Amino acid sequence: MTAPKYHTKFGSLAHFEKGGVQSITDDVKHYAFSNCFDIASRARPFEKIVFGQNQIYVLETIRAEGNSPWYTCAHDEFALCMDGEVEIHLIQLDADQQVRDQTKNGAVLVIGEPRGQPMGWMKIRRGHQAMLPRNSAYQFRAAQPAVLIQQTCKGELSIERWADICQTA
């Protein structure tokens, strides 16, 4: 007897299937149902689109395409690649370019060119999760459209368009 063969089904920008909420008696909007590939397929490059939020915390879908601006953040963040391939370049940002208020939530744009010691870079693919260490500057580079999920806090760059991304009926 041979062991059964399993096929693990992932989604991608090119091919994804959405499930959905089948209401019995509840309001489907209460489930804030969306899909990261659907969001990314309709997003501009590097829009940080909130698709999960819990108080100050968010998960954002990002369509990575080309070079992003340089970002920095006073707390750690993480990026999970769900499709494609993304380089992440890191610089240990000089103190005067770091977020002044170290209690500030969410990523901000680095003002001007980032200055500081290069920390190195990494390349992540589907299923890889990268750390974006607090007070570093980071830039995403994607030759082809890719999809990232960012674990962070809601900040000034976070975009909310729930009615556009969520199932409403």
Added chain:
Amino acid sequence: MNAVVEFVNVLASKPDAVSGYKSFTLGSFTFCRDEYFAHVSWTTRSGKPMSHTLDAGNFLRALMRDVAWGFFYGWVNFDAVIGTVNRYESVDLYAGSYNGTMKEAEIDLLENFPTAQIRATFEQMLDDWTNEGFDPFAAPQETGSAHGRKRGNNTAKVTRARELAKRCVGLKGDLAMRSDTSGAPINRAFADVPQEAPELHPEPGFENDVHAFNLFAFLSRSQVTWNPSFTSVVKYSFMCPTTEEHILPIIHGNDRVEWFFQMCDEIHWDCGDKNTGKPLARVIMKAGDMAAMPAYCRHQGFSPKRSMLLVWENGSPTLAYEIQNGKSPEIPVQF
């Protein structure tokens, strides 16, 4: 009605002469098992005897989660009748209290116990009632039967430590990656999941800062089902991915909004009213789908093939109280 029970040691009987299993008493509740079933009995407030029966395997799968998760967030319903509510320094044990019909019939019972007491009782029950060859954390196709008379034990499998990263999996001094040598071979259902590590090019001195890991490879090597680990942490934002196969052995009623991000394959969720169990919605989740579980619901997932689910939790210690006080909403977002 919340009766407060004084601290006592674990009350266990001698092993039954026929089945070999001990019975346990916790406050006014009695737990005993036979070859096929776990039996829970209590006395109603009007003094009538009442009882409830669960399949022994299902009961042990639920008990395993409750014990391993330290009673988790909010409600851990073993089924539509019995379960626990985490009050964070104490735990409610109930029968029928969150079942609309039983509550209305006033045959329910809820008692509150110091966490240490209910934990010790549940741990001993789990160990005594779990036979060799049955792993309550394993998918049904990957383990033996829970049924029959007492034979041996499976202590190693029922005392696994939860895997909790402090900052990120794979960092020096943090939760390690899983490997063949760490006793975590790739699961049969994830044999096709790419295992290659991310490319890392740190400058000298930044080896522990330029960090990424293969989360899907990490999950493909999970030996358990329906048991979230922590893999990355931002303040109180916890990424709690887990591998799911067959049925979530508990029905979780959260005391806060929780989010599910389906990373591959699919899970179907039954959502019901937290207090009564009345059905509210079904949520069908496929790869890339995101959904919130409102704080008023209880939910149970069904995963036809082993799948990867990212449970995203806000572990803020004050959040449950903020929801109770109306300071934090029960629904994830208004739009």
